[in-house]
Amino acid sequence: MSDPVPARPTVVVIGGGYAGVNAAKALDDVADVVLVEPKEAFVHNVASLRALADPSWLQRIYLPYDSLLAHGRVINERAAKAEAGLVTLAYGEEIAADYIVLATGSAYPFPAKSDVDGTDAAHAKVRAAHAALSAAQRVLLVGAGPVGIELAGEIKAAWPGKHVTLLDVADDVLGARFRQDLKDELRRQLTGLGVELLLASPLREAPPTEPGELQAFTVVTESGTEVAADIWFRCYGIAPVSDYLAGDLAAARQADGFVEVTPFLQVTGQDRVFAVGDVSTADHKMAGIAGRQAQLVAGNIRALISGDGDLTSYQSSPPVIIVPIGPDGGSGQLPGSDDLATPERVAQAKGRDMMVGRFTELLGVTAPAEDASDSRR
Numbered sequence: 001m002s003d004p005v006p007a008r009p010t011v012v013v014i015g016g017g018y019a020g021v022n023a024a025k026a027l028d029d030v031a032d033v034v035l036v037e038p039k040e041a042f043v044h045n046v047a048s049l050r051a052l053a054d055p056s057w058l059q060r061i062y063l064p065y066d067s068l069l070a071h072g073r074v075i076n077e078r079a080a081k082a083e084a085g086l087v088t089l090a091y092g093e094e095i096a097a098d099y100i101v102l103a104t105g106s107a108y109p110f111p112a113k114s115d116v117d118g119t120d121a122a123h124a125k126v127r128a129a130h131a132a133l134s135a136a137q138r139v140l141l142v143g144a145g146p147v148g149i150e151l152a153g154e155i156k157a158a159w160p161g162k163h164v165t166l167l168d169v170a171d172d173v174l175g176a177r178f179r180q181d182l183k184d185e186l187r188r189q190l191t192g193l194g195v196e197l198l199l200a201s202p203l204r205e206a207p208p209t210e211p212g213e214l215q216a217f218t219v220v221t222e223s224g225t226e227v228a229a230d231i232w233f234r235c236y237g238i239a240p241v242s243d244y245l246a247g248d249l250a251a252a253r254q255a256d257g258f259v260e261v262t263p264f265l266q267v268t269g270q271d272r273v274f275a276v277g278d279v280s281t282a283d284h285k286m287a288g289i290a291g292r293q294a295q296l297v298a299g300n301i302r303a304l305i306s307g308d309g310d311l312t313s314y315q316s317s318p319p320v321i322i323v324p325i326g327p328d329g330g331s332g333q334l335p336g337s338d339d340l341a342t343p344e345r346v347a348q349a350k351g352r353d354m355m356v357g358r359f360t361e362l363l364g365v366t367a368p369a370e371d372a373s374d375s376r377r
């Protein structure tokens, strides 16, 4: 008779975004993985701005979880509470966990990220915003970081005739940690497309309408410049999602909501609870980084399960970014290169296929055909 199969430990992964799907998949063969996620489908939000400009992309960026795990299961529900060893779902079920991976990421204003759990309802919200944007002649984007720049590029590619104003309190685009020549290049491409840049321009007060609402308004900057627009979008404001942490785990939650981790990406003070991706303090907030952290944590959990080998510590990434400006433009800063990424390199890396292939493969989904019912550019 063969030896009895040892019980597999239970790993509860909370959050099925970029970090969570990577961690869950990488542990599926050694543990009973339970992925807890309220959204009906994985949302590839890296391409969400393209889907706003061209909703035919929606089918390609909401990817069902059905084929992600061969052994484990996905529970379509929100975690209401997580403490060491125990996760409580919103409808009250408790799941005992040998290991927990916190991967609840961050919220960001629509349309960059979605706050709607059902896929049909999320698509309907994007289509409504697309219709409003289509009808607007003048668009105000508040926030000239990567999201504002990318959205300006998407709008200009879809509707070259619209007037787009990109406004920020900072005196340059993109944010402090990137190269000056990259910011110069992005400004050059944006102004070449006719995007009006209003930098170092705090507003006296926020626009009077809701973001995404089609309704003419005028706002005034502190220096007295008037900006008239028919619609606006908020392109700033990342907020980590960690309000469900309880007991000892709540102690690792910083005042700003990010979760403190050790060099092995364990939640501070914990051996068997890890935090990865946007919710953790470990590194910058990027999908690629979230995936890399998830792989490292999966390796560390495997080492703890088997009792073999040391834990691996996480090394943070050098500044790296790819900023598309429409499908064929943009620039970027890549490690190991003194040169900026050319528009062609940016188009290859992101702008053309928006990295969809990488995630359909990870989720085990055959890329769905474009939805011919959607309006096109």
Ligand SMILES: Cc1cc2nc3c(=O)[nH]c(=O)nc-3n(C[C@H](O)[C@H](O)[C@H](O)COP(=O)(O)OP(=O)(O)OC[C@H]3O[C@@H](n4cnc5c(N)ncnc54)[C@H](O)[C@@H]3O)c2cc1C
Binding pocket: 014, 015, 016, 017, 018, 019, 020, 036, 037, 038, 039, 043, 045, 046, 047, 048, 049, 077, 078, 079, 080, 103, 104, 105, 106, 107, 108, 112, 113, 147, 241, 244, 276, 277, 278, 279, 285, 286, 287, 288, 289, 290, 322, 350
């Ligand atoms: C417009 C845009 C473009 C971007 N482009 C790039 C890019 O080109 N390259 C790049 O590397 N990064 C890019 N990013 C950043 C990237 O999207 C984030 O870094 C990434 O989403 C982080 O992944 P995550 O898994 O940590 O979190 P998220 O993607 O935020 O996923 C978290 C998941 O947790 C779930 N969740 C939340 N609360 C609970 C709960 N209580 N219980 C259970 N589940 C919960 C959420 O529903 C969500 O599915 C972009 C971001 C935006 C907004």
